[in-house]
Amino acid sequence: MSGRLSIIGLGPGDDRYLTQEARDALEAAEALYGYGPYLDRVPEREGQPRHPSGNSEEAKRSQAALNRAVEGAHVAIVSGGDPGVFAMAAAVCGEIERGPDEWRAVNVVVVPGITAMLAVAARVGAPLGHDFCAISLSDNLKPWPVIEKRLDAAASGGFVIALYNPISQARPWQLGEAFARLSRHLGPSTPVVFGRALGRAEEAVTITTLQEAAATKADMATLVLIGSPETRLIQREGCAPLVYTPREAAEVPA
């Protein structure tokens, strides 16, 4: 019989976001696969070999883990955040779809994790308190016009927007373009949150506005939240404002 492949979400940053299920799944695995920096977050254990790989080696990583599972092993791929959100779960499914029949016999178990938008939202209040969406700004795997169409649909529909993969050295202009695009639909004072490296020593959270938002303030480790027309700030003396989107939506947006 085929073995098992667990795809485990570690959450962002440090261990505070690790669930009991993820802890148990890490414990049970006979071998670990993953992007090096994510593997580094898991304590080494005797008899549990680990196979780090590069950021763009998702296909090879999936194939290696599936091949070991086919042999009967219980292996795990670790992922930052939630493996189902722009991450390894879809990459593994894609390989199974395209791969040999025997990969379909592998028991695939996805272990959810805290995804970045939930962690960033929690840090500033309740910006995702009402309808929201998540968009990857990477045009490596989809054409830019698809992304523009989705930004338009989300902003004009009144959704709060979480932008994943906002910027990288190879994709320097997309976030600025996205801010410009969103400004067609949203007012200049719309709250924007940059959440960087949540739960890590270099964590930085910035609350600004769409008018003031500068793409240069983001990097690969940043999650960007853009409010809906109903998202607002509650000012507080001596501490950061709360950013929140009320559960009530009284008006039909124009």
Add this chain to the structure above:
Amino acid sequence: MSGRLSIIGLGPGDDRYLTQEARDALEAAEALYGYGPYLDRVPEREGQPRHPSGNSEEAKRSQAALNRAVEGAHVAIVSGGDPGVFAMAAAVCGEIERGPDEWRAVNVVVVPGITAMLAVAARVGAPLGHDFCAISLSDNLKPWPVIEKRLDAAASGGFVIALYNPISQARPWQLGEAFARLSRHLGPSTPVVFGRALGRAEEAVTITTLQEAAATKADMATLVLIGSPETRLIQREGCAPLVYTPREAAEVPA
């Protein structure tokens, strides 16, 4: 000085989804507030009084907890899933916005949790592998036309859709209307997932199609996922199919 109010996400179902941060926050609280069934999931502890309240008493619950925190106590409100997603974090922010100035001095700490759509998605594969949105189908706090507009925007924009609060005794027709509305944009074979009571003994996950999806199969404890035009199934012998949305989107949807 004012005390602290932690708003803690327990995740869906049982303890498997509890994070270390949530565990620590529960431990540190001097008193617990929350909807009765959520409080019941937290083991009782000597010297940690608990204040259960009804499902619709979010305002009163928030006010009671804020008042205790103003007195200097460290209190916590527990929430199922993630408190930032259609839940207590926005309710508390709303009370702070409308309430006395002293509530703004309370140190509000939101502790994120696994929200239902992540848990349901994990159970079936990777349906949220690409751009997606979350919509509450409750028209208690927003007019139905706003919901219709958002369903249109999400489906025509190519988002996978997670429907929260799909149905209740007081709102029996909305989910059927939503399926009909989505059928204007999505093909009859679009995958639909009903995820009920995840992590509990009565857990039930059903994979069907938009054409076959019956609103009567959902209840208050159900999260409904509707695929995008790119979401598909990977059939497997002897076990449930994987539902997944590939990370690649090659075409601009019409």
